Amino acid sequence: MTEYRSRVFxxxxxxxLVGFSxxxxxxxxxxxxxxxxxxxxxxxxxxxxxxxxxxxxxxxFDLIRGTWWNYVALQDVRDENAALRSKLAAVEDENxxxxxxxxxxxxxxxxxxxxxxxxxxxxxxxLVGLDVSAxxxxxxxxCGRSCGVHAGMPVVSPEHFGLVGxxxxxxxxxxxxxxxxxxxxxxxxxxxxxxARGVVRGGKKALEFExxxxxxxxxVGDEIITSxxxxxxxxxxxxxxxxxxxxxxxxxxxxxxxxPAVDFGRLEQVYVMLRRGPTMxxxxxxxxxxxxxxxxxxxx
Amino acid sequence: xxxxxxxxxxxxPFCPDLSLLLAVAIGLCGRSVAGGLIFSAFLGCVADLxxxxxxxxxxxxxxxxxxAARSASVRVNxxxxxxxxxxxxxxxxxxxxxxxxxxxxxxxxxxFVWIGFRTLVLMAGINALAALPTVRLVSWxxxxxxxxxxxxxxxxxxxxxxxx
Numbered sequence: 524m525t526e527y528r529s530r531v532f533x534x535x536x537x538x539x540l541v542g543f544s545x546x547x548x549x550x551x552x553x554x555x556x557x558x559x560x561x562x563x564x565x566x567x568x569x570x571x572x573x574x575x576x577x578x579x580x581x582x583x584f585d586l587i588r589g590t591w592w593n594y595v596a597l598q599d600v601r602d603e604n605a606a607l608r609s610k611l612a613a614v615e616d617e618n619x620x621x622x623x624x625x626x627x628x629x630x631x632x633x634x635x636x637x638x639x640x641x642x643x644x645x646x647x648x649x650l651v652g653l654d655v656s657a658x659x660x661x662x663x664x665x666c667g668r669s670c671g672v673h674a675g676m677p678v679v680s681p682e683h684f685g686l687v688g689x690x691x692x693x694x695x696x697x698x699x700x701x702x703x704x705x706x707x708x709x710x711x712x713x714x715x716x717x718x719a720r721g722v723v724r725g726g727k728k729a730l731e732f733e734x735x736x737x738x739x740x741x742x743v744g745d746e747i748i749t750s751x752x753x754x755x756x757x758x759x760x761x762x763x764x765x766x767x768x769x770x771x772x773x774x775x776x777x778x779x780x781x782x783p784a785v786d787f788g789r790l791e792q793v794y795v796m797l798r799r800g801p802t803m804x805x806x807x808x809x810x811x812x813x814x815x816x817x818x819x820x821x822x823x
Numbered sequence: 824x825x826x827x828x829x830x831x832x833x834x835x836p837f838c839p840d841l842s843l844l845l846a847v848a849i850g851l852c853g854r855s856v857a858g859g860l861i862f863s864a865f866l867g868c869v870a871d872l873x874x875x876x877x878x879x880x881x882x883x884x885x886x887x888x889x890x891a892a893r894s895a896s897v898r899v900n901x902x903x904x905x906x907x908x909x910x911x912x913x914x915x916x917x918x919x920x921x922x923x924x925x926x927x928x929x930x931x932x933x934x935f936v937w938i939g940f941r942t943l944v945l946m947a948g949i950n951a952l953a954a955l956p957t958v959r960l961v962s963w964x965x966x967x968x969x970x971x972x973x974x975x976x977x978x979x980x981x982x983x984x985x986x987x
Contacts, residue, residue: 532857533856533857533860536857536860536861537860537886537890540860540861540864540882540883540886541883541886541887543864543879543882544864544867544879544880544882544883544886545879545883546879547877547878547879547882548877548878548879548880548883548925548929549929550878551877551878551879552877552929566872566878569868569869569872570872570873573824573827573872573873576824577824577827577828580824580825580828581828584828584829584832588832651828652824652827652828652830652873653827653830654827654830654873654874654875655826655827655830655840655841655842655870655873655874656840656870656874656875656876656881656922657836657919657938657942657946658876658919658922658923658926658938659874659875659876660875661874661875663827663873691875699875701875705875707875788834
């Protein structure tokens with residue numbers, strides 16, 4: 524009898540846990556769609572506790588990696604330095620010529636105004652962990668609501684301002700970021716050279732740029748940048764470079780393989796843009812109760 | 824949390840799925856079914872928080888993994904190294920397929936991208952290799968917690984000098 528009761532209890536427990544999981548998935552899915560990314564108090568506590576623990580665990584690994592990258596792997600630094608200096612000189616020369624052309628056309632003042640509008644406060648953050656599952660590509664950073672970070676804010680890398688991803692969930696001291704290479708990520712992009720538009724999605728290994736085949740001028744080596752359309756990411760951030768094109772066929776859409784501008788394998792520091800795009804603002808502002816633009820960036 | 828840090832240094836397919844291995848190890852070595860189920864659910868919950876999955880996805884899969892390991896340990900001889908490794912490899916494949924299926928089902932509108940059969944097989948192999956030390960470690964830990972070493976404690980013998 525005792526054994527029978529025990530078996531019944533176990534069966535109920537299994538059914539209860541399975542039911543609980545399924546209900547949670549449905550509720551979480553609906554919350555995602557409604558833009559409500561406020562974690563429950565216990566989830567937030569767990570996420571906040573994860574950050575210092577992961578930092579501690581990462582200390583020996585960071586030490587080994589730091590020793591390798593800062594000492595052992597510096598064999599080609601001199602040649603790389605010379606190549607970068609040469610490239611910098613060429614870029615500065617090109618910049619000077621472009622500015623001259625803008626001045627001549629009388630549009631320099633307009634560009635300065637756009638630069639001011641583009642000047643968004645940014646919060647530096649450290650990447651403390653990556654996704655535990657191979658099916659998803661997300662990251663945990665050590666900045667949360669206490670730093671002014673909210674869901675829907677874009678995340679970029681400090682090197683060349685390459686696009687990293689989007690903040691999806693926040694707790695008080697931590698935030699989860701869906702990376703650009705996640706299979707569910709989709710960014711509206713355009714080719715810097717030809718201005719051909721398309722959508723960049725996370726793929727198996729690299730990014731995939733889907734564009735309309737007819738009239739789409741995309742070549743290997745083209746830079747893909749954010750278009751600013753969709754109201755999620757600002758315009759002009761680097762997404763990556765086209766490395767291959769699918770063979771053209773009768774289909775409407777063609778796909779290009781894009782190598783991300785950001786080296787996600789070596790990502791350690793990121794910047795969170797403390798301003799949401801208009802679409803994200805519309806989606807999240809009713810949940811937060813305050814607009815990030817009106818919030819003062821917290822003093823560091 | 825350890826896995827989330829390890830993935831920064833090891834590419835995802837080469838990093839063993841520690842939460843799955845732990846759930847399986849407890850299913851194979853643990854005595855309490857209720858305790859194992861609850862612990863597996865907790866493991867899944869933490870995995871969901873540190874992952875881009877929906878809350879409940881890993882909970883469901885870890886509970887099922889524990890239940891599968893528990894059933895298999897009762898019905899099938901999983902004492903041998905090879906059988907355990909094979910079991911974990913098959914479970915990893917099923918777990919991967921289930922994760923993909925759940926993601927596709929609960930994410931309407933999002934494009935479902937298959938992870939790749941090779942990646943799944945690689946993950947199964949890595950998990951199978953990591954399962955053996957994990958099961959041994961869990962078995963040892965549970966034994967210590969239950970004080971099953973009592974019968975093997977060293978008895979101190981103090982010899983009396985019989986020649987003064």
